[in-house]
Amino acid sequence: MAEANAPHIDDSALEEAVRFTSDLIRLDTTNRGGGDGVERPAAEYVAALLAEVGIEPLLLEKAPRRTNVVARVQGTDPAAPALLVHGHLDVVPADPAEWAVHPFSGEIRDGVVWGRGAVDMKDSDAMVLAVVRAWARAGVRPRRDIVLAFTADEEDTAQFGSGFLVASRPELFDGCTEAIGESGAFTFHPGDGRRIYPLAAGERGTAWLRLTARGRAGHGSKINHANAVTRVAAAVTRIGEHTWPVRLSPTVRAALTELAAVYDVPLPDLDTAEPARLADAVDGLLARLGPAAALVAPTVRNSANPTMLSAGYKVNVIPGSATAQVDGRVLPGGEEEFAATLDRLTGPEVDWEHVHHEIPLQAPVDAPAYAVMRDALLHFDPGAHIIPYCMSGGTDAKQFSRLGVVGYGFMPLRLPEGFDYQAMFHGVDERVPVDALHFGTRVLDRALRAL
Known part of the structure; x- marks a missing residue:
């Protein structure tokens, strides 16, 4: 069996990252808050993709159709602590009348995937799926166990998603000491030729x-x-x-x-x-x-x-x-x-x-994990600048922190000049370039095998 220094992601994995993003967007998982949401179709889609390559998925619900998927990829070093990789399946509402392309079409036009969830965060779910499926096909194993969690209800209170998982099934995350999730490692263009990648190592707390x-x-x-x-x-x-x-x-x-x-x-x-x-x-x-x-x-x-x-x-x-x-x-x-x-x-x-x-969160920027993620970005974009980043909002990392898991935001995308990534979150005409998905899949592969 090949080990963690196996070759990088192949073309089929890059194609899958794009196709999975489009497919997931077409599955309407709108979360309107107050318990009004349905993640089941996307969860079943994710579970089928994992099972197809021999990764056993577990589907879990606190309420009907508010579905989460959890799976574990075995590493080569049983003594190493596990790594959690999490992403949510729900999206915020979108009014088709306001969009240039229907928000649940998943249309690929001029090298861009359009639709609600294209950056928040079905693209990330798709990249993770493409990476672990490529590993399974090639017999690649990471150094440490990787726990995959595709969650419901992140766009509201997480009570049907990560909050439910942490409270009712904490054993699924046994051994996890660190996690990576959304909203970090995207290209920020300040307009002066520099490329900056903010790597999230903190979040402000939520007080609604x-x-x-x-x-x-x-x-x-x-x-x-x-x-x-x-x-x-x-x-x-x-x-x-x-x-x-x-x-x-x-x-x-x-x-x-x-x-x-x-x-x-x-x-x-x-x-x-x-x-x-x-x-x-x-x-x-x-x-x-x-x-x-x-x-x-x-x-x-x-x-x-x-x-x-x-x-x-x-x-x-x-x-x-x-x-x-x-x-x-x-x-x-x-x-x-x-x-x-x-x-x-x-x-x-x-x-x-x-x-x-x-609660607010903080993760060390002098930790080995941060260095690995920084180096993976620089490997594929030499000359870029990686800076620590505190998110103004919050993610499922808050819930997983209750299990002692230190969270980072690392779902890489190399974006072109003029692409306003921050405006895509919960915005009209949300979209992600195909090239950005290819970049992110390669970087994730390298980072996850080295972490």
């Missing part, structure tokens, strides 16, 4: 909030100084206008340090304990980094964005209560400050609570 204001119900024609709508609106305004202080996590600090070196600009004092001086130093550095600052700017602070309002039932009736919802994101180590700030901004007349709460 419900604000509730109580007041005195009454007639709309009467003066009412206990108006619940006014109270919740005032709280929302204060939250929306608040400027959060700069707080640098180790991942973000490493990103700023490396970007300063890439751009050959002086690194300011990032160790000052004085909040205003730190904010000036970071904001000044970001200004000198140009477009590349976009990789870091969303993660130097906590954030809280009001997103929903609900109150009343008739224009001439002042309701007794009003609610709002806020999307909060919290840096590692920033949860106490976040809660205290929300208490202050909402004030005594508005209560707040978590609708959904997930």
